[in-house]
Amino acid sequence: MKRACLLLILPLFAHAEDEVPDYKTMNVSEVFTNLCSGCHGKDMTGGQGPSLIDGNWKHGDTDNAIFQTILKGNLDLGMTPWEGILTDKQIRSLVILIREKEKAALATGITFPEPEVGKQIETDHATYEIEMVVDEGLKIPWSISFLPDGRKLVTEKEGRLRFIGTDGKLDPKAVEGTPEVIVHGQGGLMEVAVHPDYEQNGWIYLAYADGWWNKKKEKDKKAKPSVMTRIVRGRIKDHQWVDQEDIWKADKKFYSSGGTHFGTRITFDMGHVFFIIGERGGNMEAQDIKNPKGKIYRLLDDGSEPKDNPFAGQPGVPKGLWSYGHRNPQGMAFDPRDGTLYSTEHGPRGGDELNIIGPGLNYGWPVITYGMNYNGKPLSDLTEKEGMEQPVIHWTPSIAACGFTFYTGDKFPGWKNDSFVGALKQQELRRVRIEDKKVTEQEVILKNIGRIRDVRSGPDGFLYVILNDPDKIIRLVPVK
Numbered sequence: 001m002k003r004a005c006l007l008l009i010l011p012l013f014a015h016a017e018d019e020v021p022d023y024k025t026m027n028v029s030e031v032f033t034n035l036c037s038g039c040h041g042k043d044m045t046g047g048q049g050p051s052l053i054d055g056n057w058k059h060g061d062t063d064n065a066i067f068q069t070i071l072k073g074n075l076d077l078g079m080t081p082w083e084g085i086l087t088d089k090q091i092r093s094l095v096i097l098i099r100e101k102e103k104a105a106l107a108t109g110i111t112f113p114e115p116e117v118g119k120q121i122e123t124d125h126a127t128y129e130i131e132m133v134v135d136e137g138l139k140i141p142w143s144i145s146f147l148p149d150g151r152k153l154v155t156e157k158e159g160r161l162r163f164i165g166t167d168g169k170l171d172p173k174a175v176e177g178t179p180e181v182i183v184h185g186q187g188g189l190m191e192v193a194v195h196p197d198y199e200q201n202g203w204i205y206l207a208y209a210d211g212w213w214n215k216k217k218e219k220d221k222k223a224k225p226s227v228m229t230r231i232v233r234g235r236i237k238d239h240q241w242v243d244q245e246d247i248w249k250a251d252k253k254f255y256s257s258g259g260t261h262f263g264t265r266i267t268f269d270m271g272h273v274f275f276i277i278g279e280r281g282g283n284m285e286a287q288d289i290k291n292p293k294g295k296i297y298r299l300l301d302d303g304s305e306p307k308d309n310p311f312a313g314q315p316g317v318p319k320g321l322w323s324y325g326h327r328n329p330q331g332m333a334f335d336p337r338d339g340t341l342y343s344t345e346h347g348p349r350g351g352d353e354l355n356i357i358g359p360g361l362n363y364g365w366p367v368i369t370y371g372m373n374y375n376g377k378p379l380s381d382l383t384e385k386e387g388m389e390q391p392v393i394h395w396t397p398s399i400a401a402c403g404f405t406f407y408t409g410d411k412f413p414g415w416k417n418d419s420f421v422g423a424l425k426q427q428e429l430r431r432v433r434i435e436d437k438k439v440t441e442q443e444v445i446l447k448n449i450g451r452i453r454d455v456r457s458g459p460d461g462f463l464y465v466i467l468n469d470p471d472k473i474i475r476l477v478p479v480k
């Protein structure tokens with residue numbers, strides 16, 4: 001066995017110095033094809049070496065155990081040690097690649113009930129059916145929020161804020177006079193959130209991509225905008241957006257032309273408003289507390305800085321900074337049982353996270369991450385570091401976690417206080433049970449009905465789900 005393996009790997013190193021391929025510059029798939037597929041098979045199903053995608057791990061099934069096997073190998077049994085040939089970052093990327101293929105392989109043969117309106121779907125703690133809320137007329141809906149009189153507000157990415165009436169019908173007329181939005185890449189009109197004391201004060205909060213075009217957009221297709229996430233509040237009187245006030249905006253120098261990672265969600269807690277500003281593709285900018293990108297914020301609901309904020313009054317630090325080192329969180333909610341703030345965050349390729357958000361803490365992006373670059377080039381070999389927070393869980397491969405809520409209604413007793421995570425890429429809705437700040441159950445309860453953009457526990461006890469592609473709003477209702 002040992003001899004056969006050595007013979008097999010010899011040719012790789014027998015080249016003249018200049019002919020040796022430069023493994024250090026390869027992406028992860030090329031590394032696997034060049035160095036691993038000879039023994040583990042091109043599709044990882046095994047050969048001379050074992051299958052890497054059957055879910056059986058001889059040396060332990062943790063990422064760390066797999067990392068160590070690749071690093072140290074096991075020459076006696078024919079597994080080459082890759083220490084010194086591959087960097088730690090590349091080995092970490094191989095672990096992510098193996099996880100992606102393993103998950104895909106283990107998922108084949110598992111079928112989810114094809115979702116359709118009216119069909120009963122049985123899950124671990126509840127049986128539900130899908131009810132259509134808005135079937136037609138919406139274009140890229142992004143967020144939903146509930147008014148005390150039973151109406152709902154919905155944003156569309158291209159800039160419209162719309163009502164769903166008490167009759168359940170989408171109002172064809174959008175609210176007029178809402179802020180002008182730069183529709184660019186992932187940015188546009190994003191979050192809408194109704195103040196918890198709306199009945200007294202009428203405030204509605206919006207998060208959107210604010211900015212300007214450097215040339216007249218109509219005349220020049222290459223015109224680029226300068227954009228940044230901005231938070232405002234206002235009231236609605238007779239379909240008119242009025243009384244607008246700025247809650248938070250960045251200094252103009254931080255506006256940029258990038259089209260990614262705007263965040264965001266808005267949530268409230270005892271007189272405070274919390275919101276997310278994504279890192280806008282700025283990577284290390286998330287680590288700089290004087291830079292507004294890649295941060296979660298906490299302000300008084302009128303936009304002023306609370307005195308007990310962790311960085312309050314520090315010169316150069318943007319107003320309201322609460323936590324940092326974030327990439328692109330797009331889900332945020334308080335646990336109704338103990339008031340803990342949770343946020344879901346998009347990782348790169350791999351490394352989506354569920355985090356507990358605390359004041360002044362650093363969540364590590366991009367110094368630590370469980371993911372790698374989209375092109376398979378490594379990002380970081382570090383998944384943890386002192387002074388940086390660990391996620392409660394991470395999803396590798398990525399699910400593209402978007403939208404997050406705790407179920408607070410009474411219609412599904414089996415789901416009470418469970419959290420729900422939407423997923424764009426995996427097109428699934430996950431129920432995540434959290435007990436004592438730890439995840440104790442995870443279940444996919446809905447799949448393949450569209451990209452899930454937002455999920456909310458409605459005041460009527462139903463679970464509302466916003467879909468993109470197709471653009472619809474559905475709700476889950478219990479079956480008796």
Ligand code: HEC
Binds near residue numbers: 037057059
């Ligand atoms: C010369 C053949 C050979 C090559 C090349 C090779 N492996 Fe292996 N690998 C093996 C064998 C044989 C084992 C089983 C060793 C054992 O039983 O401990 C193994 C074990 C492993 C394991 C542990 C599996 C488990 O069940 O715990 C991992 C992970 C792994 N290899 C990954 C890789 C990666 C990644 C590469 C490329 C960088 C690679 N291997 C290249 C032969 C090879």
